[in-house]
Amino acid sequence: xxxxxxxxxxxxxxxxxxxxxxxxxxxxxxxxxxxxxxxxxxxxxxxxxxxxxxxxxxxxxxxxxxxxxxxxxxxxxxxxxxxxxxxxxxxxxxxxxxxxxxxxxxxxxxxxxxxxxxxxxxxxxxxxxxxxxxxxxxxxxxxxxxxxxxxxxxxxxxxxxxxxxxxxxxxxxxxxxxxxxxxxxxxxxxxxxxxxxxxxxxxxxxxxxxxxxxxxxxxxxxxxxxxxxxxxxxxxxxxxxxxxxxxxxxxxxxxxxxxxxxxxxxxxxxxxxxxxxxxxxxxxxxxxxxxxxxxxxxxxxxxxxxxxxxxxxxxxxxxxxxxxxxxxxxxxxxxxxxxxxxxxxxxxxxxxxxxxxxxxxxxxxxxxxxxxxxxxxxxxxxxxxxxxxxxxxxxxxxxxxxxxxxxxxxxxxxxxxxxxxxxxxxxxxxxxxxxxxxxxxxxxxxxxxxxxxxx
Amino acid sequence: xxxxxxxxxxxxxxxxxxxxxxxxxxxxxxxxxxxxxxxxxxxxxxxxxxxxxxxxxxxxxxxxxxxxxxxxxxxxxxxxxxxxxxxxxxxxxxxxxxxxxxxxxxxxxxxxxxxxxxxxxxxxxxxxxxxxxxxxxxxxxxxxxxxxxxxxxxxxxxxxxxxxxxxxxxxxxxxxxxxxxxxxxxxxxxxxxxxxxxxxxxxxxxxxxxxxxxxxxxxxxxxxxxxxxxxxxxxxxxxxxxxxxxxxxxxxxxxxxxxx
Numbered sequence: 001x002x003x004x005x006x007x008x009x010x011x012x013x014x015x016x017x018x019x020x021x022x023x024x025x026x027x028x029x030x031x032x033x034x035x036x037x038x039x040x041x042x043x044x045x046x047x048x049x050x051x052x053x054x055x056x057x058x059x060x061x062x063x064x065x066x067x068x069x070x071x072x073x074x075x076x077x078x079x080x081x082x083x084x085x086x087x088x089x090x091x092x093x094x095x096x097x098x099x100x101x102x103x104x105x106x107x108x109x110x111x112x113x114x115x116x117x118x119x120x121x122x123x124x125x126x127x128x129x130x131x132x133x134x135x136x137x138x139x140x141x142x143x144x145x146x147x148x149x150x151x152x153x154x155x156x157x158x159x160x161x162x163x164x165x166x167x168x169x170x171x172x173x174x175x176x177x178x179x180x181x182x183x184x185x186x187x188x189x190x191x192x193x194x195x196x197x198x199x200x201x202x203x204x205x206x207x208x209x210x211x212x213x214x215x216x217x218x219x220x221x222x223x224x225x226x227x228x229x230x231x232x233x234x235x236x237x238x239x240x241x242x243x244x245x246x247x248x249x250x251x252x253x254x255x256x257x258x259x260x261x262x263x264x265x266x267x268x269x270x271x272x273x274x275x276x277x278x279x280x281x282x283x284x285x286x287x288x289x290x291x292x293x294x295x296x297x298x299x300x301x302x303x304x305x306x307x308x309x310x311x312x313x314x315x316x317x318x319x320x321x322x323x324x325x326x327x328x329x330x331x332x333x334x335x336x337x338x339x340x341x342x343x344x345x346x347x348x349x350x351x352x353x354x355x356x357x358x359x360x361x362x363x364x365x366x367x368x369x370x371x372x373x374x375x376x377x378x379x380x381x382x383x384x385x386x387x388x389x390x391x392x393x394x395x396x397x398x399x400x401x402x403x404x405x406x407x408x409x410x411x412x413x414x415x416x417x418x419x420x421x422x423x424x425x426x427x428x429x430x431x432x433x434x435x436x437x438x439x440x441x442x443x444x445x446x447x448x449x450x451x452x453x454x455x
Numbered sequence: 456x457x458x459x460x461x462x463x464x465x466x467x468x469x470x471x472x473x474x475x476x477x478x479x480x481x482x483x484x485x486x487x488x489x490x491x492x493x494x495x496x497x498x499x500x501x502x503x504x505x506x507x508x509x510x511x512x513x514x515x516x517x518x519x520x521x522x523x524x525x526x527x528x529x530x531x532x533x534x535x536x537x538x539x540x541x542x543x544x545x546x547x548x549x550x551x552x553x554x555x556x557x558x559x560x561x562x563x564x565x566x567x568x569x570x571x572x573x574x575x576x577x578x579x580x581x582x583x584x585x586x587x588x589x590x591x592x593x594x595x596x597x598x599x600x601x602x603x604x605x606x607x608x609x610x611x612x613x614x615x616x617x618x619x620x621x622x623x624x625x626x627x628x629x630x631x632x633x634x635x636x637x638x639x640x641x642x643x644x645x646x647x648x649x650x651x652x653x654x655x656x657x658x659x660x661x662x663x664x665x666x667x668x669x670x671x672x673x674x675x676x677x678x679x680x681x682x683x684x685x686x687x688x689x690x691x692x693x694x695x696x697x698x699x700x701x702x703x704x705x706x707x708x709x710x711x712x713x714x715x
Contacts, residue, residue, distance in 0.1 A: 234484060394611055395485040400458050400666035401612065401680045402673035 060091070125152045197253030204255040204297060205247060211298050218246055225249075228257070230305040232312070235384075236391030239312045245304060247297070257300045264307035266351035268314055270376045272368040273346040280346055284368025286376045292354040307354075313383050313414075314351050320412040327419060339419060342426035347375060375418065382414040389413070456562060457670045459677075460545075461555045461684045463692060465661040465701035472617070472659045478698045479607045479615060482691075487605035490618055493648055494527040494602060495585075497594040524594055526565070526585065527602075530650060540565040540585050555688050556702070557681075559669075582641040598625045599644055601653050609663075612687050616662045619655040623648055660706065661699055663691055 045051050121143045128135025129150040136149055205226055209215050214234070218227035223246055231243010245259040272284035290306045291299060314335075321331040328340045339347040399405070467475050476487060499522050525545070529538045541564050548558040565585055586596060604618030626643045665684035669677060692701050 395483075395488075395608055397488075397606070397608060397614060398612055400456070400668040401684060402668040402675045402677075404672065404674050 064091075122152075125149075126154055129153045197249065197251075200253035201249040201255055208247070208255075208297055208301070213298075213301055215247075216244075218244075220246070223248070228301060230259075230301050231308055232387055236387035236389070236394065237312060238390055239308075239315065241308060241311070243305070243308050245301070255297045257297050257304070259304050264304070264311055265354050266314070267307070267310045267354060268376065268379070269350055269352045270372040270379070271348040271350075272372050272375075273348055274368070275344050282348075284366050284370070284372040286369055286372035287352060287356075288376060288380075290354060309380070309383070310351070313379060314349075316383060316386070316414050317349055317379070320415040323410055323412045324415055324419060327423075329415065329419065337415075339415070339422075341419075341422050345422075347422070349379075375422075378418055379414060382417060386413045456668060456672065458560045458562060459667040459669050459681065460558045460560050460664050461667070461681065461688055462548075462558065462662060462664040463555055463688055463701040464706060465663075465699045465703040466706040467617070467659045467661055467699060469657045469659065471698075475617060475659070475661070475699055476605060478695060479605075479609075479617065482694055483607040483609045483615070485607060487607055487617075490602065490604045490606045490616060491530045491650055492527045492602045493530050493599065493650075494525055495599040495644065496597045497524045497526065497589050498522070498597040499593055500595050523597070524589065526589075530601075540581070555685050560666075582644070586641040596625070596640055596644070599623050599648065601648060601650055601655070603650060603655065604659065609691050610687050612684065613663055613665050613691050615691070616664075617659050618662070619657075619659055621650075621653040621655040623653070658706070661701060663688060663701060 041051065042048065117140060120138060121140050124135045124137075124139040125143065125147065126135075128139065129152060132149055136144065139149075205215070208228060214229040216227050216229060218225055226247045227244050228247055229244050231237065231241060232239070233242055237243075241261065245257050248256045248258055250256050267288045267290050269285065269287035271282050273280040274283045275281070288306070288310055290310070291303055294300065317337055318331055318334070321329045321337055330338045332338060335350055337349040339349070341347060480487060523545075525543045526540050527543070528540045541562060544561040546559045548556045565581075565588070589595075600623055601621040602618045603621070604616060607615040607617075609615055623644075626640060665688060667673075667677070667680045667684055695701070
């Protein structure tokens with residue numbers, strides 16, 4: 001572009017950012033952005049064809065001549081004289097760099113040309129195997145002389161099918177299969193053992209069921225399985241122990257009975273005491289007989305049942321001593337019930353350990369032992385009667401909720417009947433004696449007496 | 456006495472009634488008690504209706520329903536006439552979303568006076584008296600039915616009745632000879648109902664209920680009693696859930712399906 005002639009009065013307003021301070025090294029740095037410079041030059045001068053050495057030299061001379069002229073009006077002569085000196089070394093440096101770069105450019109162009117020629121030769125040789133005429137025309141003479149025409153061919157190739165090595169597959173398969181078969185064999189052994197144990201367990205359970213025990217399903221937090229009801233809840237008992245035991249299986253498949261709570265060991269014992277030399281002496285005794293040996297599960301269930309019954313019986317007796325307190329029945333130390341009867345007879349009911357039941361049978365055969373046995377049997381029967389009464393009450397049609405029930409006094413169901421029946425005989429005898437005496441007195445006074453005795 | 460009855464109803468077809476009975480036996484732990492009752496239903500009538508036994512023009516249907524009196528007596532005993540009649544006046548069950556049906560009932564046993572029928576061994580019972588008494592209250596006999604089945608007691612509180620009903624056709628006018636209507640209808644009704652020959656409906660109705668005494672004679676907090684009763688009924692419902700569905704909305708539905 002041609003710049004108009006500049007006068008000193010013209011004010012320059014540049015739209016581009018102000019250039020950096022004049023730095024001799026900058027001439028080199030600006031030259032590095034070749035990709036920007038080349039298109040700029042092409043725009044300025046049309047094309048590189050128009051750029052010749054002579055023209056450039058002229059331009060440089062013109063530029064160097066104009067710059068001292070511009071610098072002349074400045075009052076610094078030193079800067080104007082030093083500037084041509086500065087510009088001169090700049091130019092030589094500039095030329096040197098320019099030459100180096102030009103040489104580099106030439107070299108690169110030469111290399112590129114070489115590469116292109118080689119590629120052309122290669123493709124020509126390839127084509128010459130198919131179309132000799134087309135190939136030879138474009139081949140270079142050097143190649144033609146060294147390599148015969150049509151000696152390079154090409155073809156499409158199919159990838160070879162992968163041949164699997166069967167032995168590798170077989171190896172892996174065999175290993176996996178044998179591992180699986182080992183596991184299966186071990187599992188089947190274990191299962192067979194388990195099956196044997198389970199069979200043993202269930203055979204024992206079946207024995208228990210056939211013996212008439214009531215089995216039920218148990219759903220406890222720590223156990224799920226079969227349970228056996230050995231208690232008396234279904235018979236009407238309202239005791240705190242429900243009497244349910246679990247039937248567990250141990251590692252060998254044996255049936256293990258586990259009752260809830262602690263194992264019971266006490267049985268009921270009835271003693272008859274009579275006074276001898278001012279002190280009460282035991283003249284008869286009877287203890288309930290419960291098998292103390294640990295046998296198979298059926299025996300254990302029976303044992304648990306019997307002991308639960310004894311427990312409940314003594315609990316009821318102890319509870320009723322309170323009701324019969326007016327008749328002199330007392331409870332000592334929480335485990336001995338004393339019942340005073342007429343004719344200086346005293347009945348003592350207590351619980352003794354299982355082992356002791358055999359130790360204390362030295363008074364066998366005496367009449368008081370027979371009485372003690374009869375009392376013990378009567379107590380057991382009365383508890384059964386109480387159970388039956390509870391059951392009937394549970395089954396009868398209930399009164400509406402909220403009906404006033406006038407049951408304020410608890411009745412003594414076990415001790416009450418026993419005590420009254422034991423006490424009635426002497427009382428009856430004394431009553432008869434009294435009436436007979438009255439009758440004789442009245443007869444003596446010649447009064448007719450009509451007697452009818454209903455007892 | 457005035458009672459609040461909490462009920463749950465269900466229905467069981469004939470084919471399954473044996474299963475149901477054995478299940479209830481197992482759950483309640485008792486053999487079923489036999490139930491055989493004869494129910495008479497009396498409706499109120501306006502005083503203007505003359506002579507007719509059945510009120511053709513009477514109070515509106517809903518009022519009629521609410522004011523029926525059901526009188527029943529047990530026939531299960533050895534002597535039919537020895538049991539006394541029990542009057543039950545139910546009200547319409549309470550509305551609202553509830554788990555159990557709540558209904559107020561008034562029940563009393565009809566006892567003849569002391570100076571009456573002392574040596575009544577010839578089989579004629581006090582049914583005639585009953586009819587005359589209710590007539591004096593402006594109630595006339597409408598129809599009667601027989602109920603037979605079984606009864607269980609669950610948890611000492613819930614009564615479960617599993618019964619079949621046999622509706623009886625009321626005696627027609629021409630069957631009643633001329634005379635004292637009430638007495639004769641009573642005699643006819645009381646004598647002619649023979650449970651052995653009656654035709655019972657195939658469906659067994661399961662009625663599980665708890666009676667709560669209300670009123671001045673009762674003890675305890677009413678709400679608490681209702682709560683306990685409801686809990687017990689729900690426990691029963693859960694326990695027999697797979698065998699009997701209570702409450703069964705189907706049987707309480709009075710609509711009739713065509714073609715069935």
